[in-house]
Amino acid sequence: MSTIAALQWRYSLKNFSNQKVDDDKINNLLEAARLSASSYGLQPYQVWVIQERDLLAKLSEQAFGQSQVRECSHLLVFANETVISDATVERYFARHYQQTQTPVGSLDGYADHIKSAMAEKSDDSRRAWAEQQAYIALGTVLTEAAVLGIDTCPMTGFDQQAFNQTLGLSQYGLSACVICAIGYREADMQSPVKVRIPREHFVRFVSLKG
Ligand SMILES: Cc1cc2nc3c(=O)[nH]c(=O)nc-3n(C[C@H](O)[C@H](O)[C@H](O)COP(=O)(O)O)c2cc1C
Numbered sequence: 001m002s003t004i005a006a007l008q009w010r011y012s013l014k015n016f017s018n019q020k021v022d023d024d025k026i027n028n029l030l031e032a033a034r035l036s037a038s039s040y041g042l043q044p045y046q047v048w049v050i051q052e053r054d055l056l057a058k059l060s061e062q063a064f065g066q067s068q069v070r071e072c073s074h075l076l077v078f079a080n081e082t083v084i085s086d087a088t089v090e091r092y093f094a095r096h097y098q099q100t101q102t103p104v105g106s107l108d109g110y111a112d113h114i115k116s117a118m119a120e121k122s123d124d125s126r127r128a129w130a131e132q133q134a135y136i137a138l139g140t141v142l143t144e145a146a147v148l149g150i151d152t153c154p155m156t157g158f159d160q161q162a163f164n165q166t167l168g169l170s171q172y173g174l175s176a177c178v179i180c181a182i183g184y185r186e187a188d189m190q191s192p193v194k195v196r197i198p199r200e201h202f203v204r205f206v207s208l209k210g
Pocket of ligand 1: 156157
């Protein structure tokens with residue numbers, strides 16, 4: 001399937017079938033998240049995977065009873081880091097030097113620039129920035145899932161604090177910002193009509209000539 005055909009096919013599934021998604025396909029989705037772009041490459045989030053039925057049932061209650069959480073094959077929880085500090089930047093550069101095999105310290109100037117840019121933000125805007133990065137990974141996962149013919153339902157309709165408590169996210173300095181149910185539709189389910197802004201109201205090509 002081309003990406004556009006896959007995006008036409010996908011929709012946010014409310015009623016999941018019993019079919020489970022294979023581990024290799026789940027790993028594919030997780031790899032798509034891991035390879036996603038992020039501001040400065042800092043990736044200030046993790047993806048937690050839940051497939052235990054009892055835990056999904058409990059989380060469904062904490063998601064206003066949304067059945068997708070209970071009935072999906074796997075639930076992905078995108079959890080952003082709650083504290084973004086110099087240490088976040090230093091961890092990134094340690095990784096960078098190791099993975100690119102470049103001399104340690106050769107990018108100190110750039111690291112300082114990122115630290116200052118982060119320090120200028122308020123706590124709230126650093127947190128919002130971290131959530132935004134997690135959302136980019138969510139988008140990548142939605143697209144990759146569609147290309148693989150896997151259904152998804154992205155969701156923010158859940159009690160963030162309850163999720164953090166149930167999953168013990170806070171003790172890792174994380175907070176759930178968006179979740180995504182993964183699974184398959186019933187075989188006879190057709191994709192509903194897409195409701196989208198018409199292209200002429202959505203895209204504008206701009207030039208200095210007007
Ligand atoms: C960030 C985000 C949060 C969403 N939260 C929910 C939700 O809590 N429950 C739900 O059923 N759908 C949720 N949706 C799905 C949207 O309603 C859906 O994407 C939108 O109506 C477009 O339709 P489509 O995805 O089926 O093409 C969410 C989507 C996004 C991107």
